[in-house]
Amino acid sequence: MNPYESLIAPILAAYPQLDAADIVFNTPPNPSLGDVAIPMFLPARKLKTAPPHLAAEGVEKIDFGPAVLEANAMGPYLNLKLDRAQISGKIVAAVLGEKVGFGSQQSGQGKRAVIEHTSINPNASPHVGRARCAMIGDSITRLFRFEGYDVDVHYYVNDMGRQIGLLVLIADELEDLTFDQILDAYVQANERAKADEAFAQAGYELLLQMEEGNPEAQEKFRAVTDLCLKGQLAVLARIGASYDTFDHESKYVNDPRFEQILDALDKKDAVFIDEDKRLVIDLSKIGHKPEEGRYFVLRRANGSSMYGFRDLAYALDKNDLGADINLMVLGEDHKLYAQQQALILNAAGHPAPEALYYAYILLKDGKMSTRQGKVVLLSDFLDQAATLAAERVAEQCKDLSADEQQTIANQVAVAAIRFAVLRVNPNKNVTFDMDAALSFQGDTGPYIQYCCARINSILRKYEGELSQSVSDEYPATSDAEWMLISKIADFSGIISSAIAQRTCASIAVYALELAHAFTTFYHDCPVLTADTPALVQARVQLCQATLQTLTNALNLLGIEAPERM
RNA sequence: GCCCCGAUAGUUCAGUGGAUAGAACGACCGCCUCCUAAGCGGUAGACACAGGUUCGAUUCCUGUUCGGGGCGCCA
Numbered sequence: 118m119n120p121y122e123s124l125i126a127p128i129l130a131a132y133p134q135l136d137a138a139d140i141v142f143n144t145p146p147n148p149s150l151g152d153v154a155i156p157m158f159l160p161a162r163k164l165k166t167a168p169p170h171l172a173a174e175g176v177e178k179i180d181f182g183p184a185v186l187e188a189n190a191m192g193p194y195l196n197l198k199l200d201r202a203q204i205s206g207k208i209v210a211a212v213l214g215e216k217v218g219f220g221s222q223q224s225g226q227g228k229r230a231v232i233e234h235t236s237i238n239p240n241a242s243p244h245v246g247r248a249r250c251a252m253i254g255d256s257i258t259r260l261f262r263f264e265g266y267d268v269d270v271h272y273y274v275n276d277m278g279r280q281i282g283l284l285v286l287i288a289d290e291l292e293d294l295t296f297d298q299i300l301d302a303y304v305q306a307n308e309r310a311k312a313d314e315a316f317a318q319a320g321y322e323l324l325l326q327m328e329e330g331n332p333e334a335q336e337k338f339r340a341v342t343d344l345c346l347k348g349q350l351a352v353l354a355r356i357g358a359s360y361d362t363f364d365h366e367s368k369y370v371n372d373p374r375f376e377q378i379l380d381a382l383d384k385k386d387a388v389f390i391d392e393d394k395r396l397v398i399d400l401s402k403i404g405h406k407p408e409e410g411r412y413f414v415l416r417r418a419n420g421s422s423m424y425g426f427r428d429l430a431y432a433l434d435k436n437d438l439g440a441d442i443n444l445m446v447l448g449e450d451h452k453l454y455a456q457q458q459a460l461i462l463n464a465a466g467h468p469a470p471e472a473l474y475y476a477y478i479l480l481k482d483g484k485m486s487t488r489q490g491k492v493v494l495l496s497d498f499l500d501q502a503a504t505l506a507a508e509r510v511a512e513q514c515k516d517l518s519a520d521e522q523q524t525i526a527n528q529v530a531v532a533a534i535r536f537a538v539l540r541v542n543p544n545k546n547v548t549f550d551m552d553a554a555l556s557f558q559g560d561t562g563p564y565i566q567y568c569c570a571r572i573n574s575i576l577r578k579y580e581g582e583l584s585q586s587v588s589d590e591y592p593a594t595s596d597a598e599w600m601l602i603s604k605i606a607d608f609s610g611i612i613s614s615a616i617a618q619r620t621c622a623s624i625a626v627y628a629l630e631l632a633h634a635f636t637t638f639y640h641d642c643p644v645l646t647a648d649t650p651a652l653v654q655a656r657v658q659l660c661q662a663t664l665q666t667l668t669n670a671l672n673l674l675g676i677e678a679p680e681r682m
Numbered sequence: 683g684c685c686c687c688g689a690u691a692g693u694u695c696a697g698u699g700g701a702u703a704g705a706a707c708g709a710c711c712g713c714c715u716c717c718u719a720a721g722c723g724g725u726a727g728a729c730a731c732a733g734g735u736u737c738g739a740u741u742c743c744u745g746u747u748c749g750g751g752g753c754g755c756c757a
Contacts, residue, residue, distance in 0.1 A: 412754040424757045449751050546750055557720050559706040567720050575717050645717050
């Protein structure tokens with residue numbers, strides 16, 4: 118909801134040349150200037166006059182009616198003092214009425230979305246860098262579901278390729294390989310392949326057998342990749358990421374639809390067999406910029422397919438689902454590759470999925486490196502964070518059972534990592550600071566959770582009935598109350614722009630701002646001991662509305678709002 | 683060498699073509715007979731550099747520097 122919507126019509130009445138899009142509502146830098154500021158830059162341009170002049174004129178010319186107590190021109194701004202009580206009542210009532218749906222425009226009603234994310238190579242437990250994809254993808258999924266989309270989350274399982282072949286060979290030699298040993302085995306396999314030509318060759322041959330449909334080889338590949346996938350999904354489940362559909366790459370090895378793509382490219386003279394007998398696409402023939410990454414290999418000389426080949430078939434598969442939105446979340450290392458795939462698909466007359474990219478997570482002392490042991494495994498972080506949180510919970514919630522305490526500690530751990538990662542714009546590198554992420558102080562997920570716990574505490578202590586019916590006149594007299602209420606009113610605007618920009622970072626920042634606004638209110642305005650019963654009731658309802666909005670925002674981030682902590 | 687992304691306080695992040703560029707951490711000073719101190723108040727501290735467009739640029743454009751990613755048989 119836009120709480121200032123009712124202010125637009127009077128402005129248009131005074132200035133018929135303007136339309137609603139020209140009217141923007143800002144918050145003045147200082148509440149003493151007014152409750153809402155209307156910058157005159159755009160309207161003045163349209164009316165061919167100077168912004169300060171228009172602001173001054175507007176004060177006289179526009180009849181805002183009873184909702185506005187006072188209008189003042191301040192330079193290029195038209196500042197309004199509102200009837201806070203009236204507007205506040207509407208906002209609080211809207212939140213308490215819409216509940217878990219507050220903030221949603223339901224713009225996705227009747228629409229379907231396919232979102233692909235994570236797809237970690239099956240070779241190790243996910244580290245926080247890889248998990249960035251899962252967190253972004255999962256939050257985008259939650260966002261689209263919140264807007265009413267029917268979302269199907271896909272996980273593309275990389276269950277083949279040379280590296281997996283080598284891993285299978287090593288797994289054959291070891292007995293009862295476990296998930297925890299996979300990384301070692303993987304590193305070992307790759308080192309051995311470098312030193313031992315025959316071993317490397319055996320890997321390729323195994324891969325070829327697998328592609329040709331040898332059941333024994335297929336069984337071995339599947340066993341190893343399933344083991345990995347299961348282990349990885351268990352870790353990802355801890356941060357609340359889940360998937361609906363698993364698409365195995367191996368399914369697309371001999372996809373008949375691929376001939377059609379090849380034909381289309383052939384007509385453009387873009388396919389050829391190179392001097393080493395590889396099947397190659399010349400991307401410059403289908404619109405690729407010259408120089409960088411011009412060629413795209415589809416098949417090796419021995420006939421085995423490259424990943425790019427399979428991924429094209431996979432894209433066709435997802436297109437067949439006919440969703441309204443077709444998204445995939447990819448690391449920025451896949452950017453050029455995905456653009457090339459899109460080029461090929463488009464050249465063959467197919468749409469390409471919309472790609473969202475995220476940059477890498479770095480450590481304070483540089484890039485993550487599995488080999489140098491410079492990684493933060495997601496599971497390790499969660500373990501450490503939960504242990505720390507459990508100490509605090511044990512002090513604070515002595516009356517809760519050990520299980521209940523552990524549940525809260527786990528929720529805090531998830532909040533810490535998800536918030537730290539999601540709050541950052543995806544195309545920026547995140548510098549991950551373990552100590553900062555474990556501190557739970559300041560601008561963190563746990564801070565927001567703490568805010569929720571305090572609200573719950575007030576609501577528990579309130580002895581009256583929690584009523585949903587809000588009085589028209591909300592007695593929001595103080596700045597702290599007004600700031601909190603207007604922040605709540607911002608939520609749906611945040612959601613629309615998050616959907617449009619396909620990022621949840623702004624939601625994370627918003628949740629933080631809302632929590633700050635509540636904390637200010639909490640310190641300035643006694644709730645349970647407010648002066649009059651009507652004020653107590655109103656502030657309790659404001660607490661409910663804040664909690665509802667915070668909970669809705671946190672849900673989108675995949676963060677729980679514990680009742681106590 | 684070429685292409686893509688980024689650069690805001692000591693640090694980690696917000697933000698905007700226009701009103702005094704916001705937080706948090708760290709530093710320093712305060713606050714628990716008061717709805718949870720995982721909190722609050724105060725002090726000090728920033729738009730990489732150089733041009734350009736504009737009435738006005740930290741924001742848009744170009745170049746430089748630095749950081750991240752990428753550039754045909756890895757996925």
